[in-house]
Amino acid sequence: MATELVEPTEVVVPIDSEADLIQVRRVLRTEAVRAGLSLVDQTKLVTAGSELARNILIYAGDAGGELRVEQVRSGDRQGVRATFSDNGPGIEDVEAALTDGFSTNGSLGLGLPGSRRLVDDLSIRSAKGAGTTVVIVKWRR
């Protein structure tokens, strides 16, 4: 079934500094509550968003990025869609980046694969030198 916007409004959060991470978490929490997500599902969405926003800070650096959040509906399901996009170096091997423990940064390598487990849908559009866009969706159960 097609996913459509519940309302034309979307919330945009710039991701340029560490302080923006807190705003990302706040906005995602607010939108998760608005969509009627359970506390556990709110927490999963906010945590996934925190991982993806931090990736932008670490890997896109000065190129910066942003988060766009929308309320979406598919049939009688309601949910939140969050789009994290940046103008950074892009991901050379998306499949590898989605593997547990894969990191070019010496960190845990759990951000992308872990986020995928925490949400209902995660898709990545990226190419070397062309920036990265990660879209996640979490539906109300």
Next chain:
Amino acid sequence: MSEGVPARDDVCPIMRIGDTLLVALQGELDDATVVRIEDRLTKEVARTHATGTLIDVSGLSVVDSFIARVIARVVGMVRLLGSEAVVVGIQPAIAITLVELGVPMGHLDTALDAEQGMALLRRLRVDGNRAR
């Protein structure tokens, strides 16, 4: 050791109760703040020779892999200094999320709340050099 409040900070004060330190992580913590608390706590353990440390995380509504890694790291450092560390009050929603995220926290000593944490610290002190 006397009772008191040896160190304060605008966020997350470190309290001393007998020979136990208690720090409550709460609110919206940015990465720099988390690292600063880690640094202060480690120094405070070394300075006071506290034999136990309770890290209360019940005031956190989100723990992502970065914050989780810092918590695990501070526990490791406190242990290296010869003190026991117990993490208390992990919210159920956060525990579920961390397991799914895949962040390994299972090796930490945890308790439901500060009271049970204190009891666990007493047992750990008696156990002393048990293998980990």
